Structure formats: C-alpha cells, structure tokens
Amino acid sequence: MGKGLLIVLSGPSGVGKGTVCSALRICNPDIVYSVSATTRTPREGEQDGVNYFYKSQDQFRQMIEHDDLLEWAEYVGNYYGTPRSFVNETIHNGKDIILEIEVQGALQVKERFPQGVFIFLLPPSLEELKSRITNRGTESDETIRERMNVAVEELRLLEQYDYAVVNDEINSACGRIQAIITAEHSKRERMMPQVQKWIAEV
Amino acid sequence: MGKGLLIVLSGPSGVGKGTVCSALRICNPDIVYSVSATTRTPREGEQDGVNYFYKSQDQFRQMIEHDDLLEWAEYVGNYYGTPRSFVNETIHNGKDIILEIEVQGALQVKERFPQGVFIFLLPPSLEELKSRITNRGTESDETIRERMNVAVEELRLLEQYDYAVVNDEINSACGRIQAIITAEHSKRERMMPQVQKWIAEV
Numbered sequence: 001m002g003k004g005l006l007i008v009l010s011g012p013s014g015v016g017k018g019t020v021c022s023a024l025r026i027c028n029p030d031i032v033y034s035v036s037a038t039t040r041t042p043r044e045g046e047q048d049g050v051n052y053f054y055k056s057q058d059q060f061r062q063m064i065e066h067d068d069l070l071e072w073a074e075y076v077g078n079y080y081g082t083p084r085s086f087v088n089e090t091i092h093n094g095k096d097i098i099l100e101i102e103v104q105g106a107l108q109v110k111e112r113f114p115q116g117v118f119i120f121l122l123p124p125s126l127e128e129l130k131s132r133i134t135n136r137g138t139e140s141d142e143t144i145r146e147r148m149n150v151a152v153e154e155l156r157l158l159e160q161y162d163y164a165v166v167n168d169e170i171n172s173a174c175g176r177i178q179a180i181i182t183a184e185h186s187k188r189e190r191m192m193p194q195v196q197k198w199i200a201e202v
Numbered sequence: 203m204g205k206g207l208l209i210v211l212s213g214p215s216g217v218g219k220g221t222v223c224s225a226l227r228i229c230n231p232d233i234v235y236s237v238s239a240t241t242r243t244p245r246e247g248e249q250d251g252v253n254y255f256y257k258s259q260d261q262f263r264q265m266i267e268h269d270d271l272l273e274w275a276e277y278v279g280n281y282y283g284t285p286r287s288f289v290n291e292t293i294h295n296g297k298d299i300i301l302e303i304e305v306q307g308a309l310q311v312k313e314r315f316p317q318g319v320f321i322f323l324l325p326p327s328l329e330e331l332k333s334r335i336t337n338r339g340t341e342s343d344e345t346i347r348e349r350m351n352v353a354v355e356e357l358r359l360l361e362q363y364d365y366a367v368v369n370d371e372i373n374s375a376c377g378r379i380q381a382i383i384t385a386e387h388s389k390r391e392r393m394m395p396q397v398q399k400w401i402a403e404v
Contacts, residue, residue, distance in 0.1 A: 122393065126400040152404050155397050163385065164393035176388050183365065183385030186378050191324065191366035195357050198328040202354050 002190050004091035006113055007031075007098045007181060010106035011121030012154035014132040016167045020121060021100040023174045028181075032090045034099040037063065040078040053083060071101070071108035082109065096181060103157045110160060117184050119177060120161040124168040204392050206293035208315055209233075209300045209383060212308035213323030214356035216334040218369045222323060223302040225376045230383075234292045236301040239265065242280040255285060273303070273310035284311065298383060305359045312362060319386050321379060322363040326370040 009024075011017055025033065037053040039060050048054050055063070060079045063069050072081030082099060090097040099109065103120075110118060123129040133147045158164055163180050167173045211226075213219055227235065239255040241262050250256050257265070262281045265271050274283030284301060292299040301311065301318075312320060325331040335349045360366055365382050369375045 119388075120390065122397065126403055129400075148404050152401050155401055158390060158394065158397050161390050163388045164390050164397070165388055166393075176384055179381040179384035180388055182378055182381035186321075186365045186367055186382055188322065188360060188363050188366050191368075192360065195324065195360050195366070198331075199354050199357055201328055202350050 002094065002185070004032075004093065004095040004097060005181065005184055006087055006091060006109075006116040007096060007177075008106050008109055008116050008118045009098060009100045009121065009177070010103050010119070010161070011167075012103065012123070012129070012151050014129075015121045015123050016170075017100050017102075017121055019170060020167060020173050020177070021098065023170050024098065024177060027174050028178060030095065031181075032095050032097045034082055034097055035086055036080055037069070037072075037083050038078060038080045040080075053086075055079075067112070070099075070112050071105040073105060084112070087113070103154045107157065107160060117163070117180065118161040119163045119165055119180060120158045121173070122155075122158075122164050122166045124166055204296065204387070206234075206295065206297040206299060207383065207386055208289055208293060208311075208318040209298060209379075210308050210311055210318050210320045211300060211302045211323065211379070212305050212321070212363070213369075214305065214325070214331070214353050216331075217323045217325050218372075219302050219304075219323055221372060222369060222375050222379070223300065225372050226300065226379060229376050230380060232297065233383075234297050234299040236284055236299055237288055238282055239271070239285050240280060240282045242282075255288075257281075269314075272301075272314050273307040275307060286314070289315070305356050309359065309362060319365070319382065320363040321365045321367055321382060322360045323375070324357075324360070324366050324368045326368055 009017055009021060024031065035049060035051070035053060037055050037060065039055055039057050042048070042051070042054055046052065057079070060081070063081065063083070064072060068084050069081040070084050070087060072079060082101070087097055101109070106118060109116060123132070129151055130148070133151060134144050139147075165173055165176045165180070211219055211223060226233065237251060237253070237255060239257050239262065241257055241259050244250070244254070244256055248254065259281070262283070265283065265285070266274060270286050271283040272286050272289060274281060284303070289299055289301075303311065308320060311318060325334070331353055332350070335353060336346050341349075367375055367378045367382070
C-alpha cells in the first residue's frame with residue numbers, strides 16, 4: 001500500500017468547484033475531504049474536526065508561525081487555512097485527500113506541497129464564463145469589466161497546474177477527475193520500490 | 203479537437219500484453235491499433251494495411267535508412283517495424299493509437315517519439331512471474347536461471363516508462379490504462395492553447 005495523494009481542485013470563480021466536489025464525494029466515497037482550520041465560531045450543529053478545526057486567534061497565528069498551514073487567508077476578520085498535519089496523516093494512511101480551493105490558495109499550497117496533484121476546472125466556453133459573470137444581476141459595465149479582468153487573471157494561472165478539466169457536464173467532469181487520480185496512482189515512481197524489491201530477491 | 207496520443211504498452215515476456223491489448227480493443231473501440239510493416243509474405247486472409255504493411259526487403263531497408271520506422275527488428279530472416287507515418291497520420295486526425303511491443307522495441311520508440319505515453323505492464327507478484335517462467339515445461343535449472351535473468355533485466359527497464367499497471371485482473375488493468383489515457387488528455391499543456399485564445403479574446 002503506497003501513500004495517498006493530495007488532490008487540489010481549483011479554478012476561476014463561478015466555474016462550479018463546489019458542485020463537482022460534492023459529486024465526487026458521491027462517486028468516490030473513499031476519498032477524504034480536507035478539513036480547514038478557522039477562527040470563526042462554530043454554527044449550530046457544526047462539529048470540530050468535521051466541519052472545521054476551530055481555533056482561537058492565538059492558536060491560528062501560532063500555526064502560521066510554525067508553518068503548520070498549507071495555505072491560509074483572512075476573510076471579514078476570521079482566519080481560514082488548511083492544516084498540514086491533517087493532509088499528512090491522511091496520505092500516510094494510504095488515503096487520498098481532496099482540497100477544493102480558489103486559485104490563489106491553490107498556489108500557496110503548491111509552494112508548500114509541490115508533490116500534490118493540481119487540477120484546474122475550466123468553464124466549457126468563454127461565452128459560458130462571460131454569461132456567468134454578466135448575468136448575475138444588474139451590474140454596471142465597469143463591474144463587469146473588472147470581473148472579466150479578474151477571470152482572465154485567474155485563467156492565466158492554469159499554467160501552474162498539472163491538469164485541466166472542463167466542467168461541461170458534472171458526471172463527465174467527475175469521471176475525468178477520477179481518471180486523473182487513478183493515473184496518478186499508476187505513475188512509474190510509485191511502483192519502482194516494489195519492483196526494485198523483486199529484482200533484489202531474484 | 204487536439205491531437206491524438208501514441209500509447210506504448212509494453213512489459214516483460216509472459217506478462218499478458220496481448221490479452222490486455224485485445225480487451226482494450228473491446229472496451230475502447232475508438233482507439234486505433236498500430237499496424238506494423240514486415241517483409242514476411244502475407245498468410246491467407248491477411249490484408250495489406252490491416253494485418254501488416256507488406257514490404258520487400260529493399261523497401262524495408264529504405265524505410266530504415268530514411269528513419270521512417272519508430273522501431274524495427276529482424277526475426278528469422280524477416281524484418282518487422284512500426285511505420286512512423288501511420289502513427290503520425292492517426293494522431294494528426296485526433297485519434298489515439300496504441301502500440302503493443304516488447305521492452306526493447308519500446309525503448310527504440312521512446313528515442314524517436316519521446317512524447318508517447320509509455321505504460322509498463324507488471325505481473326501481480328514475483329511468484330507469479332517465476333511460475334510463468336518455470337512452469338512452462340521441463341526446463342533445466344540453467345534455462346530457468348537464464349529466463350529469470352532476462353526477466354530481471356526487463357523489469358529494470360520500468361525506470362524508463364511513465365506508468366506501471368499491474369495485470370492482476372484483466373478488466374481492472376484495462377480500466378487503469380483507460381484512466382491513464384483520459385488523464386493524459388487532461389494534461390494542462392493540452393488545454394493551454396484554448397485558454398490562451400480565450401484570454402486574448404477578452
């Protein structure tokens with residue numbers, strides 16, 4: 001039994017990362033979903049270690065200082081981040097772990113965990129991306145232009161990823177992600193130790 | 203529609219390359235099978251361009267001289283080889299092509315076509331490999347030793363491949379090869395031109 005893989009699923013805003021990730025959860029129940037650490041207070045029904053790892057501001061800052069997070073960010077006064085230990089424990093137990101995250105966070109992860117498998121989710125077409133950005137409501141031309149500029153900057157980051165999967169249809173996108181996971185498990189490097197053992201035994 | 207892929211399926215003698223390849227043919231009817239060139243005379247029912255491309259000795263030697271073959275070898279007075287043109291035409295038409303070949307031939311292909319996807323088929327265990335080699339009949343200890351040495355040399359070549367697939371069960375081996383093909387089609391490099399076009403259009 002080899003080590004598990006860290007699968008990072010990312011892509012531009014509105015591409016459907018969450019939907020694809022939920023579907024993947026159904027078609028691959030063995031995959032573990034990364035649990036984030038946060039300083040925000042738990043909502044009713046949320047459980048520590050299931051929804052989030054709940055931390056105090058001090059604890060979180062210590063995690064940052066000790067490089068215990070693969071990435072982190074601050075939103076409206078609260079910290080959110082990906083604990084390195086949870087990822088490491090999971091893959092050491094031979095299980096794959098998936099992290100769904102926006103593009104900036106994914107690049108932070110790549111710096112700290114380059115051996116991860118980085119998958120970029122793409123919209124089926126530029127028109128689709130445009131319509132998702134423009135048809136949200138009654139945005140001004142200025143707002144639309146700004147959003148398109150952000151989208152373009154996000155698309156440029158594809159260059160830093162290993163794979164690109166078009167989210168044309170949820171099941172086929174899921175199937176392609178599954179295929180990527182299977183293929184990554186079949187990489188030569190992963191089988192080399194076993195084969196070297198055989199060679200030594202002969 | 204991007205270019206197709208050249209998939210090279212190889213592995214040690216007796217690992218079951220032919221069986222896996224035939225099964226793949228059934229579960230993936232879109233994949234094209236590489237047709238070899240040969241100087242041997244056609245048998246009854248064989249068709250030029252289907253079973254082999256039939257060539258004279260002179261024609262074959264010219265193909266070698268012009269670097270028209272991705273690999274070639276001589277068996278009992280006849281030449282056999284993989285025409286580069288057939289592979290190129292297929293992948294330019296956007297179709298994947300599979301080449302089932304022993305390990306030495308695969309390494310020749312790798313020199314001439316490094317962009318191929320090189321898959322090494324492995325036996326499920328060393329015991330299985332041993333029994334396939336020793337249980338063939340009434341071979342002498344000397345013959346068995348020689349065969350095991352050959353097998354070890356063949357296994358060492360895994361190092362030069364991209365993927366290793368264990369042939370434990372025909373359908374799961376097939377499924378893993380299919381997953382590798384899907385994953386290779388999802389590599390970032392293949393989607394970059396499309397996304398760069400989008401970026402330029404915005």
